[in-house]
Amino acid sequence: AIVAEIERMLAGENAGALSGTHALVTAGPTREPLDPVRFLSNHSSGKQGYAIAEALARLGAQVTLVSGPVSLPAPRGVNLVPVETARQMLKACEDALPTDVFVSVAAVADWRPARAATKKLKIKGAGSEHPSMELTENPDILKTLANKRKNRPSLVIGFAAETHDVEEHAVAKLKRKNCDWIVANDVSGDVMGGTENEIALISRDGSERWPRMGKDEVARRLALKIAETVGDEGDGLKLAAE
Template sequence: EIIDAIAAHFAEAAHKPQADKPQAHTPLSGKRALVTSGPTHEPIDPVRYIANRSSGKQGHAIAEALARLGAAVTLVSGPTRLPDPPGCAVVAIETAREMLAACEAALPVDIAVCAAAVADWRVAGTSDRKLKKDGGGPPSLSLTENPDILATLSQAGPRRPALVIGFAAETGDVVAYATAKRARKGCDWIVANDVSLGTTTFGGADNTVHVIRADGAEAWPTMGKDAVGARLAEAIAAHFQTPTP
């Protein structure tokens, strides 16, 4: 009902311009958006887990920017230190499987932005008890593949969002890897960034991205993650006015 309330609020705002207020810029009014953000945590045993350095800043900024443009936003987020962005319905999850379930529960949507740094793998045979040093040498963690949330949402079908956007965190050959990833996943756009050691994309305030669409790659200048979120939200709104490839 939160989403309905937000949608109703913006629909009303769009239909009743008031002379004494600046008209809100809400080109995404009436659209539903799903955004994923943050890391996932994959348990090893009751106390240990595999994590990654995603802060959630970029995903949260995108969710907030989409809401500001009038979209009804569901934000599915792994553990972060960030406050919930205003105007978004937030679903907190830990693992990749929980994130997939929360995304599927949010469908149907018009827009899906998969900004979360989802763990590719989880630990096979998670232990119910804390693994102990028993003199037998260190254990070996055998991993198993997690569900692919971006590919799942990109699958053709009646529930496929009209626009599916993935993220790629690469440590070299950013555009080439991201272009291949776009084709492999079946999504519409890929926002690619370089997370090499020495750059501070993970956890930092700024981001340098390439946006890969069917018609090629566009390099955006380095800017704050809030600014990347705002520009991406505007590009999404423009796409729904005049669809780009």
């Protein structure tokens, strides 16, 4: 019955499954300035987050997409909020609350240069063979939203991009951040920037591995899972191997 239901939904018959809900999605990297020219960033292309925002909008959700700098067009029917830094991203997310769903796909820089200079720094090597850049911890957007007393989204989904011990790190992250689900993916291969993804979906009740598929397809399936859980017709389908 569940398989049939999923098939039906995949066929596009569930276009309004998320009508009346508001979803917040973050995507892309953040850029943390060292000075007006240099920054610390990461390889996130934003593709997976943009695809999820679009898939949620297709199911009828009102979607706010808070995005770091990427070279992707805004998905149709989505309210795009462009940001640069983790602190700007947190602010934009908090401004978007209350939401029913929060999908944290952005590769938020966990550290930023402790001091951002307003002029281009002249880093001098003289007298110091290895100068260093002081770092300070960025706000944890996922953890912050997942632990809101007021306005906590009813479904909080984090992503865990790991290069090793993927599921172990993902389960630890779920507990540490107080998420409901973690989408764990292994970025040790060619996933980052690519068009495909291979993920494991982890909840407090269990986990399921999905075969390698296009990022659009990951997005579509994840949006359907979300609709089953928070949508009008949701029956709280549990995650389990199918």
